[in-house]
Amino acid sequence: MFLAFALITLLGALGMLLQKNIIVAGLFMVAAFFGIAGLFVLLANPVAAALQLIVYSGAIMVLVLFVIMMLSSHEEEAAQASHPIQRWLSLLLALALAAGGVKLVMASKGVQMLASRGAAVPPAVTLQGVGAVLFEGHLLGFEVAGLMLLAAMVGAVALTKRNL
Amino acid sequence: MTWLNSHPLTFLVFAPALLGLLLMALPHSVGKLTRLLGFLGALAVFVLSLAWLLGRAPGSAPLAEHAPWFALVGLPVDYALAVDGLNLWLVILTTFLVPLTMLGTWNSLKDRMGTFAALFLLLETGMLGALVAQDLFLFYLFWEGMLIPMYFMIGVWGGDERRYAANKFFLYTLSGSLLWLVALLFLAGRAGSFAPAVMAQAASALPFAAQCWLFVAFAVAFAIKVPLFPLHTWLPDAHVQAPTAGSVILAGVLLKLGGYGFIRFAIPMFPQAAMHFARPLALLSVIAIIYGALVAMVQRDIKKLVAYSSVSHMGFVMLGLASMTVIGTQGAMLQMLNHGISTGALFLLVGMIYDRAHTRMIADFGGVATKMPIFTTFFLIVTLSSIGLPLTNGFVGEFWILNGTFLSGFGWGRAYAVIATLGVVLGAVYMLWMVKRVFWGPVNPDEESGTQHLHSDLNAREIAVMLPLVVLILWMGIHPRTFVAVSEAPVTALLKDANAPAIRPLVLPSAPESGPLEAAAEGHGPASHEVHP
Amino acid sequence: MTGMDAILHGGLQGYLVVALLLFAIGLAAVLLRRTMLMQFMGVELMLNAANVALLAFARFRGGDLQATVFYLFIIAVAACEAAVGLALIIGLYRHRDTTDSDRTASLKQ
C-alpha cells in the first residue's frame, strides 16, 4: 500500500515537473495530492487525508487551474536552450538534494530510534481530538491563521481589484 | 561662570562647533554676516585660548578635565581633556590659524561663505578636540570627526578635480584609521579602558610581536595623516583642489595631528615596538624628505609644489620623532609648529595671488616682483623660513632634528642624518627656483599671463594677515625656547620610558684624569654628552 | 525495520524519503520551469513535502495531535500563499502579457 501511494505521489510530482503542457501538469499535481492523501490514511490520519483532498485538490488546485484558464497561458513552454548552467546546476542540486535526503534519513540515528519506538500504530486521529487540541492549546495560532487569511484576502484584492 | 571656571577646555573645544551649528542655521542670504560672525567667534576663541592657556599663574596645576562618560560593551570611555607641554602650542596654533585664515581668505569664496565659515568652526572643534583628548576613544572620535567638515570644504569649494580629491582624502584617511580602530579595540578590550596609560600597561603584557602589530596599526593611521612616504599621495590632490583656507588648515594643523599622534600615543604606548620600528620609520622619513623635494622640484603648479614640500618637511618631523632622542623629538615638536606657520603662510600667499590672477601655474607668471613688491617681500620671507634659513623658524627645527638623528643610537642614524641634510639643499632648490621663475625676471609679456592680471598689491587686510605670521617666523627662529620649553620635560620623560639607547660620544677624552677638560667644560655650559639613563 | 527495508515498507524512513524527494522535485520545478504558475506549483509541492514529513513524525510519536493542528494551519498558509501569489501573477500578466518568469526581468543589476 505504502509503496503504491508513494509511487503515485512521486510519479505525479515528476510528471508535473516534466510535463510541458501546463494544464496536464496541473492534473499530474492533483494526482500527487491524491497520493499524499493516501499516505495520510496510512499514517492513521484520516482527518488530514480528507483535508488534503478537500482543501488542496479541491480548492487550491481548482484555483490554480482557474487562473491558468483565465490567463489562457496553456501555451507550451518554449524549448529551454538559453541557460544551460541554470539547468544543469539546478538538476544537479535537485539530484543532490534527493540523494542527500535519502542518505540523511538513513544516517539519522534519531529517525531509527523513533521508527522503532513508535512502530505501533496509534489510534486514528479524530476530528474531535483535533478540535480539542486546536481550541485548548492553539487559540493564538487559530486567531493568527484567521488574520492571515484576512490579510491575504486584502492583499489579493489590493492587487487585482479592477476598479482602482 | 563657575561652570566656565571648571570647564575651560570644554568651552574652548566646543564653542566653535556650537557657533558653527548656529551659523549653519542662518540662511544663505546673510552669508556675509555669517562670515563676520564666524570670524569674530574664532577670534574670541583665540583670545580666550591665549588668556587661559598662557596667562596662567606659573606653577598652577595644568588645565585638565576628567569625567567618566559612558561604558559600551563593558568598556568605559572617559571624557578626559588636558593641555600639557606636548599639545599647548599646537592648540594655540590651531586657534590662531583659524581666524587668521578666515581673514586671509575673506573674499576668496563667492558663494555659501556662511556655510563655509560654519564648517570651518566645526573643523576647529575637531582639531582642538583631537589635540586635547586624553582618552583614546575620544581622540578617535575627534580624529574621524575632522574628516567630515574637511571633506565638504574640499568637495564643495574646491577646484575642478575636487570630487576626486575629496573622496581620496576621505577614503585614504579612513582606511588607515579603520585598521587602527581594530587595533584600538583589541588593546582596549584587553586593558578594559581607553586611558593611554592603562592601555600601555596592557600592551606591555603582550608578546612583542603583538606589540609590533599594534604599533604598526597606530603608526599607519598616523603616518597617513602626516603624511609619510609612501602614504602621501592624497596630500597633493587634497591641497591643490582645496580652497585656500582648506589648504592652510590642512597643512597648518591637520598634518600635525599625525605627528602628534605618534608622540602622544604610539611611542609612549609601545616603547619597545617604537624602538624596533625606529629605523624603518627613519628610513621612510628620509625617503620622504628627499622624494618630496625631488618631486616638488618638477612641479608646474605652485600649490602642488608647496604640497610636495609639505611631504618633505613633514618627513623631517617624522625623522625627529624616529630619532628617539630628546633633541630630535623636540626638534620635531618645533618643526610641527614651524611647518604650520610657514606652509600655512605659503598657502595663504598662493591663495592671494590666485585670487588675482586665477592661475597657479608657474609658467603663467614671471616678473611678479615688479607688479607686487610687498607681496614679493612676504613671499620671500616665508620662503626663507621654509628653506630653513637661520634666524627663521625653519632652521632651528631642522637643526635639532638632524642633530638628534645623528645622535640616535640605532644603526645608520648618522647616515640618515647626512642624507636628510641633502633635503635641506633640495628644499632651497625647488623653492628658490620657483621664486625665480615666478617673481624675478622681466614681466611676462604674454597678455593672457597671470602676471598681467595682477593689478593690485596686497591690501591692508592681507598685510594684517601676513604680519603676525612673519613675526612668528622670526620669533620662533630667534627664541624657540618660548615654544618648546614646555615640552622639554614630557619629552624627556617619554624617552626615558621608551628606553632610548644611551648615546656614546664619538671621541673619548684621551686621558680619564684630564682635569682641565672637565673644569673647562663646567665653566662653559653643559659638557655632558647626550646620555639617557 | 532498518535500511532499505524501512524505506520500502512504510516505516518512518520511507515517509521521510518520500517527503524529501517531493521537496527536491518541488525545488526542481522552481528552478527548472519558467512558467510562474509551474514554479508556484513547485512551491506547493515543497509545502506538501513538509506536510508529509510532519504527519509521518506525528504518526511515529503516537499520533501527536499537535502536528495535525499544525497541518491545518499549513493548509491555511498554503491557501493564503495561493491567493497572494496568484494575484501577483495576474497583476504581472496584465502588464507583461506573459507568465514566463524569464521574460519579466526588467529589474536587474
Place this chain on the structure above:
Amino acid sequence: MSITPTEWAALLPLIFPTLGACLIPLMALDRDQATAKWIRGAMYLVALAAVAAGFWFLTDLWKSGAQPAFHQLHMDRLAQFSGIFVLVAAAMAILQSWDHFHQEGWVKGETLSLLLFSVTGMMLFTATTNFLVLFLGLELFSLPLYAMVATVRHRAEGAEGGMKYFLTGAVASSCFLMGGVMLYGLGGSLDLTLAAQAIRAQGLGADPMVMAGAALLLLGFLFKVSAVPFHQWTPDAYEASPHPIAGFMSVATKGVAFLALLRIFPVSLLGMGAAGARMQAALAFLAVLTLVVGNLTALVQTNVKRMLAYSSISHAGYLMLGFVAGTPAAFTGVLFYLVIYLAMNMGAFGLLTAYGLVGEHTTFEDLRGLGWKRPAMGFAAAVFMLSLAGIPPMGGFYGKYMIFKELVGTGHVGLAILGVLASLVSAYYYLRFLVALFLQAPSTEAERLASDRPAVHAPLAGATVLVAAAIVLAGGFVQAFLADGFAHRAVSEGLGLLR
C-alpha cells in the same frame, strides 16, 4: 475560557494594529479614494492611531517592567523591544507614505491595512519560541509584504518585484517549515526550546537530521535578513516598491528576523550544543560573503534605491558578525545597531520621498544639487550617509564599534579587519550620495524635472527624516542611554542572558 489581565497585556499591543488593519479596508471599500480626501485622512489617522496605541501599550509595558504572556506569545523585554522597533518603523512608513502616495497621484487604503497586518505578524514573530506560531508569524508578516511591493499597480516593475519576492520568499518559507518539522520530529515538541531539550536529552545533538533542520531553519532567517546568497530579491523588491514600503521592509524585516534569530538560535537552540557552533561558522562564512558581495555590488549601482538595497545587504553582514561574536555584549550591540539602522534607513528612504523623487527617477543623477535646495534635508542626508558609513560621531559608528569590539575580543580579528575594509568600500558609495547632493551642480535634466513636477511639499516625510536624523545623532551622543537603557535591557532581561 477567560483571558486574564496579564494575558490581555500581552495581547493588547498586537490587537491595536490588528484592529486598524481590519478597519481600514472597510473604510476603503468601494470609494473613490483619490478624491474623497476626508476618508483618506481618516484612514491614515486610523493607521497612525493603531500604531500609536500599540506603541503606547508597549512603552507602558516596558516602563512597568512586566513580561506578560498569552499561550505561546511571550511579551518579554525582547519582544517589547522589537514591538517598539517595528511600530516606530511603521509609524515612519505611514507618515512618509502619505506624501509619497500623494506624489504618485494614487492612494490605497489596502496598503495601510497590509502594513498593519505585517506589523502584527512581526511582533508575533519575535515573541515566541513555538515553531507553529513562529511560522504563522512569518507568513503573516511576509504575505502582506509581497502584496505591498506590488501595490503600485500601474508600475509593471511593481508586480515584477512582488512576484520575485513572493516566489523566493515562498521557497524560503518552505525550507523554514521543513527545518522546523525536522526539529519537531526528533524533539517531539513544537516548542523549539522544549524540542532542543529533548534532543539533548536523547543525545541527538549532532544527529544529521537535527543539523539539517537547524540549517534549513537558519536559511529562513537568512533569507529575511537578505544575507548573500539569499539576497537577490532585495534590490529588485526595493526598487519595485514605493519608498516608504522599501524603507519599512529594509528595516523591519531585517530587524525582526535578527531579533527572532537571536531568540531562537543562541538561546532556544543553545541546548543542542553543536548547532550553535555550526551556526557561528556558517554565519561567519556567509557574513564575509555578504559584506563582500553587498558592498562591491553597491559600489556600481546608479539607482539610489538599489544602492540602499545593497547597503542594507551589507549591513546584514555586520549584524551577522555580531552573532559570530556571540557574546551578550555583541547582542546588545546588534540591538543598538538595529535601532540606529532603523533611523538611518527610514531616513534615507524618507529623503527620496521628501525630495519628491518618484517612479524610476531615483538615480544619483536625479539627486544632483538637491542638498543645497533644502538644507535641513541635506543636513539629515549627511547624517544618514555618514552614519551608514560608520563615521563618528554618528550613531552608526557605535553600532559597528560594539560589534567589532566583541568580534576582536572573541579572537575574530581577521573578520574585524574584513569588516572595517568593507565599511571603507561602503564609505565610497555613501559619499557618492553626498557628492550628488552637495558636490555636483544640478543637471539640466534634474532641473527640468523639478520644474515639471508640481510643487512638492512633503512635510510629513520631512518631519520623519528629521526625527530619524535626531535618533541617529542621539545614537552618536547619548549612545550609552540607548545601548544600556534599551538594547542591553532587552538582551539581559528579555533573554535572560547576562543575568
Place this chain on the structure above:
Amino acid sequence: MNKYFWLIPVLPLLGSVFNGLLGKRAGKGAVTFFGLGTVLGSLVLALAAFFAMKGMPDHRLVLDYGEWMATGTLSVPFGLVIDPLSGTMMLVVTGIGFLIHVYSVGYMHDDEGYGRFFSYLNLFVFFMLTLVLGSSLPLMFVGWEGVGLCSYLLIGYYYETDFAPDAGLKAFLTNRVGDLGVAIGMMVLFAAFGTLTVGDILLRVGHLAPEAGFGILTFATLMLFVGATGKSAQLPLYLWLPDAMAGPTPVSALIHAATMVTSGIYMICRLAPVFTLAPITMDIVAWVGAATALFAATIGLVQRDIKKVLAYSTVSQLGYMFLGLGASGFAAGFFHVFTHAWFKALLFLGAGSVILAMHHEQDLFKMGGLKSKMPLTFWTMLAATLAIIGFPGTSGFASKDEILYLAYLKSPALWVVGVVAACCTAFYMLRLFTLAFLGEPRDHHAYDHAHESPATMTVPLVVLAAGSILAVWLGWPKAFGGDFRIEEWLAPAVTYGQLHAAHGEHGSASLAMILASVSTVLGLGFAWFGYATYRKGLAVAEARAAKFPFIHKVLLNKYYVDEGVELVLLGPIRWFGNLLWKLFDVIIIDGVGVNLPGALARVSGDFTALFQTGRVRNYALSMALGAAVLLYVFLK
C-alpha cells in the same frame, strides 16, 4: 663700554630694517644717513672692542647674551667672541664695509632701489659680523647662511633682468651645497664633543691625544671644508662666483672679493686646532687650494669681461689662501685674506669706476687709454695690480711669498703649482690693466664721455690703495728680515685650548730667500709678458691665440664646467624628479596602490552585479546553492 658691543652686529641690522621698511618713503638722504651711519657706528664700536680685547690678558673677550636654541643637552647661546682673529676680521668687515658703503653712495646714486640696496648691504654687514663674532658654530652658521642670502639678494639685485636672478639662484644653491657640509660638520662635532661652542670645542680638542679622534675628526673637518669650498668658491663649488658679478660692482667688491668669500678661510682658522688634528684634511685643503689657484688663473687669462677677470682672479687668490692653510700656515692664509681684502676690493671698485665711466661697458676689448681720463682710478688701480702680482714691497708680495714658502715645505709640487698660478696672475692682471688704461681707446664713443668718478667713489679708492701697500706692515716675511708679526698676533686665537701649540717649522732662511726670489722674478717676467702682449692692442694676442685654438677655446669657455654640471648633475636630477613624480607617485603609488584597488573594487562590483540577472529562477538557484552551503557546514 663692553655692554654696548652687541650693537656691533645689531646696528647694521637696524639700518637694514629701517631702509627696508621705510627706505622708499624716507628719501635718499635718510637712507644714506642710516645706511652709512649704522656701519660707521659699528666700525667705531668695533675699534673700541678691538682695543678692549687687546687689553684683556689672554686677548679674548667673550660676551654672552642668553640662550638661543637649547634643548636636551644642546645649548647654543647668543654669544660673541672677540679675539685677535675675529677682531681683525671684524675690523676688515666694518672698515672695508664702510668704505664700500661710501663708494656705493656715488655708484648707486641714480638707482631706483637705493633704499633696498642699502638695506641688503647693511643686512650683509650684520650677517658677516655674526659670522665673524659668533661664539658657537650655529651662530656662525647664522652668519654663514645669512651672507649667502644677502649675496643672493644682491646678485639678483637687478631682478627685472634675465641673467641676474639666475646668477643669484646659482650662488645661493651652490652655497647651500657647501652649507650642507657645514651642517654635517656641526653634527659630527656635536656628537664628538657634546658642545657646539667654539671655545669649548677647542678646549676639548686640545686635550685629545693626536690619534684619539682621527677618523671622526677627519670626517668633520672634511665636511666643514666642503662648506668652505662653497662659500670661498673653491673647486668644485667655485661656479657661482664668476656669475655673481651680475650684481652691482660694490657688491662684488665687498661680498665677492673682500669679506664673504673669505669666510671659508676664516672658519678653518677659527677651528685651526681641529684641522691640525686631521692631516688628511689638511692635505686635501692644500691640494684643492693649489688646484683652484691654477685652474681659475688659467681661465682668467682669456676672459674679456673686466669683472669676470677679477672674479676668476678672486677664485684663484682664494685658492692661495687655502694652499696656505693646508700647509698649516693659518697665519699666512689669514694674512692673505687681510691683504687680499684691500687690494681686491680696490680692484673691483676701480673696475666699477671704469664701468660707470664707460656707461656700463664691461668688455675689456672695448676699453683702452683711460689713463688720461681717470687719473685717480689709474693710479689706485696700479697700486692694486702691483699688490696682487706680488710686486716686492707690496702687501701681496708679503702674504703670497709666505704661502708659497710654506707650500714648498709641505711639498715642492705644491710650490710649483703655486708659482705657475702666480705667473698666470701676473699675466692676466697686466693684461687687464694694459687693456683698460693704456694704449689707444677702442670705443671712441664711450671714451669721449668717460670721466673721473665723484669723490664718494674716489676717496674709498685712495684709502684702499694706501691699505693695499701698507698692510705689508703687519707681516713682512721673516725671510726678508721681517718679523711676520701677524703670526704672533693670531697665535692666541688659532692655538686656543692647545696644550702644545703647533708651530710651523721654518726651514733655513736662505731657502726661503731663494724660493721667494725665483717666484718673484718669474712673476714679474710674466707681468712684463702680459704688458708687452697687449701694449699695442689686440693683434698680437689674437695671433697667439690662433696658434692654440683648442686651448683658447677651452679656456674661453671655462673648461665647459657649467655645461658639464647641467648635463651630468642638474639634468639628471630634474629627470629623476620627473620620474619619481610621474612614475612612482602617479603610476605606482596612486595607480597601483590607490586607484587600482578602487578600480578592482568597481570591476568586482560589476562582476557581482552580473549575478543579478533579473530572472527569478537564477535567484532561486543561488538560494539553493546557499542552502547547499549551509547544509554542508551543518552536516560536515
